[in-house]
Amino acid sequence: MQPLEQLPIPLLLWYREHARVLPWRQDPTPYRVWVSEIMLQQTRVAAVLDYYRRFLQAAPTVQDLAALPEDALMKLWQGLGYYSRARNLQKAARQIVDDWGGVFPNTYEGIRSLAGVGDYTAGAIASIAFGIPVPAVDGNVLRVVTRLTADPSDILAAATKKRITAALQQVIPTAQPGQFNQAMMELGATVCLPNGAPLCEKCPAADFCQAFQQGRTGEFPVKAPKKPRRIEKRRVYLIFSDQGVALRRRPARGLLAGLWEYPNELEGEDSMSGLFGLTPDAWKKVTTGKHIFSHIEWHMTAYTAQVEPDALPEGWVWADRGALERDYAVPNAFSAFSDAVAQRLGYF
DNA sequence: AACGCGGGGTC
DNA sequence: GACCCAGCGTT
Helix, strand or coil: CCHHHHCHHHHHHHHHHHCCCCHHHHCCCHHHHHHHHHHCCCCCHHHHHHHHHHHHHHCCCHHHHHHCCHHHHHHHHCCCCCCHHHHHHHHHHHHHHHHCCCCCCCCHHHHHCCCCCCHHHHHHHHHHHHCCCCCCCCHHHHHHHHHHCCCCCECCCHHHHHHHHHHHHHHCCCCCHHHHHHHHHHHHHHCCCCCCCCCHHHCCCHHHCHHHHCCCHHHCCECCCCCCCEEEEEEEEEEEECCEEEEEECCCCCCCCCCEECCEEEECECCCCCHHHCCHHHCEEEEEEEEECCCEEEEEEEEEEECCCCCCCCCEEEECHHHHHHCCCCCHHHHHHHHHHHHHHCCC
């Protein structure tokens, strides 16, 4: 008997005892499950909880989400990262309203057709919210299965994911596919941990886990190495007037798309000269900051200047302290400067 | 198939 | 400092 065939019964018994209480598990409607799954993409449960509560309060139905102003939407997502998820979430809400009569699609293919919903998320929603017996293969599941079967395949390879999906399709309990998929992820998140530190003594599958039985848990999963981050040195300009601090909107595509930022440039660029009639010696260095993205490191040095509020460049705004907190979604990349800005704005 | 896309917890 | 997370869309 293969390890995967032995898995469902002990896994489901274990999950019955150890499932965490999570808000989206309370009342697993398609909308609530969908919002949670989008937020949980590449994001841990702990990071999502507060965002989820605020989001459901601001947009309790798909119609509310479809009608939400873009700035309000981005403000709700501020700090969570991967901002295209929020835009796709609203795009999909409008798909549901316009193309599905406001009723959430109830087939795997219908769900899969929504913006921002890939194979994993479609499987998760279909199984959890509709009881459709399809696997939901995320990073947790890939780790659990490759350890269970001592599979040396690269889990980042599409062929591996495809093969494991097909194998799970053969063993998924048709009566409770949502419980099974959630149990797999719960096991990965709480017991079959990454970084070579699994808690095998607590695992309901230890008796037939090939990696554990062979004393090789540290060898799985196998992943191809990632390419190193590039480092960008940036100058950040904290520009104050009696109207507040200057913000500008980032481009609609690419990194931190559409969010607001303090004007900044790569070291060596010269985009600030001529603005506000400031001479180079008008800038005073105030502080430094570092922010690490998945693929880039920003090493930032902040400069400040006081200017007259007129002659603000096109697309820039003055934000006072209230507007900054209430109206503008500024990514956490700039959080190193929020104290300095707040302190300065506090004098108004 | 490779790459761009956040932010933070954990070891 | 390295890893990696309830991945998806684009090229």
